[in-house]
Amino acid sequence: MISREMAINFLNSASVDDILNYINLINNNFKRKYVTYSKNVFIPLSKWCRNRCGYCIFREDKPSLMKPNEVKEILLRGDKLGCREALFTFGERVDENKDIKEQLKSLGYSNILEYLYDLEEWTLNNTSLLPHTNCGILDYEELKMLKDVNASMGLMLENASERLMNTIAHKYSPGKDPKLRIEMIENAGKLKIPFTTGLLIGIGETNEEIVDSLFKIKEIHDKYKHIQEVIIQNFKPKKGILMENFKEPTPIKMLKVIILAKLILKDISIQIPPNLNRETGQLFLLAGVDDWGGVSPLTKDYVNPEAEWPEIEELRNMSEELGLKLKMRLPVYDKYISREWLSEKVYNKIIEMGWLKK
Numbered sequence: 001m002i003s004r005e006m007a008i009n010f011l012n013s014a015s016v017d018d019i020l021n022y023i024n025l026i027n028n029n030f031k032r033k034y035v036t037y038s039k040n041v042f043i044p045l046s047k048w049c050r051n052r053c054g055y056c057i058f059r060e061d062k063p064s065l066m067k068p069n070e071v072k073e074i075l076l077r078g079d080k081l082g083c084r085e086a087l088f089t090f091g092e093r094v095d096e097n098k099d100i101k102e103q104l105k106s107l108g109y110s111n112i113l114e115y116l117y118d119l120e121e122w123t124l125n126n127t128s129l130l131p132h133t134n135c136g137i138l139d140y141e142e143l144k145m146l147k148d149v150n151a152s153m154g155l156m157l158e159n160a161s162e163r164l165m166n167t168i169a170h171k172y173s174p175g176k177d178p179k180l181r182i183e184m185i186e187n188a189g190k191l192k193i194p195f196t197t198g199l200l201i202g203i204g205e206t207n208e209e210i211v212d213s214l215f216k217i218k219e220i221h222d223k224y225k226h227i228q229e230v231i232i233q234n235f236k237p238k239k240g241i242l243m244e245n246f247k248e249p250t251p252i253k254m255l256k257v258i259i260l261a262k263l264i265l266k267d268i269s270i271q272i273p274p275n276l277n278r279e280t281g282q283l284f285l286l287a288g289v290d291d292w293g294g295v296s297p298l299t300k301d302y303v304n305p306e307a308e309w310p311e312i313e314e315l316r317n318m319s320e321e322l323g324l325k326l327k328m329r330l331p332v333y334d335k336y337i338s339r340e341w342l343s344e345k346v347y348n349k350i351i352e353m354g355w356l357k358k
Contacts, residue, residue: 002263004211011207011256019252022259026288030262035285035319036269036329037292037312040085041078041129042299043071045116046100049091049136051173054242055203055235058303059091063099068107071119072126074299079127081297085151085331086129088116089302092136092175113142120149124349132331134196137175140187147193148343151332151350152228154196155188157181160216161209168242169203182216189224194336198231198271201257202249210257214264221268226341228333229269229291232258234276236304251280255287262288269333274315275307282318291329330355 002010010018047060075086094100095111109115112135120131130151137155138146146153158164160178170176188195199213221227234254237244249257254277261270271291272284281292295309310318316326330350332342337356339347350356 002260004215007211007214007260007264008208010260011210011253019256019259022263023286026259026262027286030266030288032290033325034327035290035292035315035324036327037274037315038085038294038331039081039083039312039328040087040132040294040296040299040331041074041083042087042294042296042302043074043089044302045071045088045090045112045119046094047091047302048094048097048100050093050096051091051136051175052242053170053173053176054168055200055238055246056303057238057241057305063094063097063103065094065100065103068119072122075123075127075129078296078298079129083129083296083298084328085294086120086123086127086131087294087331088120088131088133088135090116090135113138113145117145117149120146121345124149124345128353130331130346130349132196137180137184139184140191143184143187143191143193147191148345150193151330151342151346152194152196152336153188155181155184156198156200156231156233157185157213157217158198158200159203159205159209160213161205163209164204167204182220185217185220185227186224189220189226192224192341193226194228194332194341195226196229196231196271197227198229198233199257199261200233200235201254202235202246203243204246211260214261217268218264221265226336227265227268228336229271229293230261230265231271231273231293232261232289233273236276236307238304238306251283254280255283258284258287258289273301273304273307275301275309276304278310282322285319285322285324294331 048063049059134154274292319326
């Protein structure tokens with residue numbers, strides 16, 4: 001077990017020996033045969049959001065809502081391409097926008113979650129895809145409702161530091177309050193929802209705040225055992241965002257955070273976005289990364305639209321060069337495929353499709 005002090009010292013040090021020793025420790029203690037990925041379609045129901053994060057290009061002032069036929073067309077096309085995950089997302093608390101409220105009313109819904117539930121239930125009934133929702137802060141009852149039609153859900157912690165709420169990254173984003181995000185991640189644990197969270201590196205955080213955020217995730221997972229994967233995502237400057245002149249984290253900084261994530265979080269899968277790390281992805285595999293995350297043959301990454309998804313064959317080559325086999329997975333990890341963790345709707349779908357591993 002690595003201590004908080006050891007972890008902070010490691011991030012602060014410039015020792016090549018420390019990096020190599022920890023990589024050696026990881027590869028001796030965490031044996032891997034595979035690197036996994038999820039073949040998905042990305043469905044942004046709305047890009048309006050109450051938050052205005054300093055690094056976000058996803059948000060749009062235009063309060064538009066995807067129509068049911070648009071969503072279903074993407075789902076059916078993704079199904080034909082062999083996708084197994086339907087990633088549903090939208091800006092946080094879009095119901096606060098009166099124009100979106102009117103659009104929902106015209107479709108026969110009083111709120112966005114009713115609409116989302118119906119689309120996800122349709123997905124389960126009419127395709128071979130399993131829904132995964134990431135739409136910002138939800139309360140306990142909202143999570144409970146959506147568990148019925150989701151194989152897994154997610155919310156990036158980003159960082160556990162309250163200080164960042166007073167910086168350009170989060171000062172216009174009430175939903176990025178770490179207390180709210182930690183509460184939601186804990187509520188997902190209470191409800192036994194297989195969950196994805198993660199850190200965003202390079203938004204003005206200190207090394208101490210990175211380490212404390214990793215230990216906070218560990219603390220929650222030790223209590224509820226529901227965090228299936230943690231994403232270590234690198235900030236990328238983009239034209240037009242408030243933080244467009246900020247520097248992205250160096251590959252070595254990312255490497256060291258990934259090393260610590262693996263050492264601290266142990267049995268939790270560590271994921272990096274492959275479209276943001278095409279040149280460095282193999283380096284990160286050496287540090288314990290075992291999942292490439294969601295990759296789509298159909299839809300772009302609406303959070304990082306400038307970064308195209310790599311082809312599956314490219315990921316296969318990158319993995320196999322290090323002696324690791326590439327394996328497609330479902331949005332819910334194998335160890336969570338049981339009635340203990342999934343609703344009857346989702347569990348029965350997995351059984352019906354023959355995806356349960358014997």
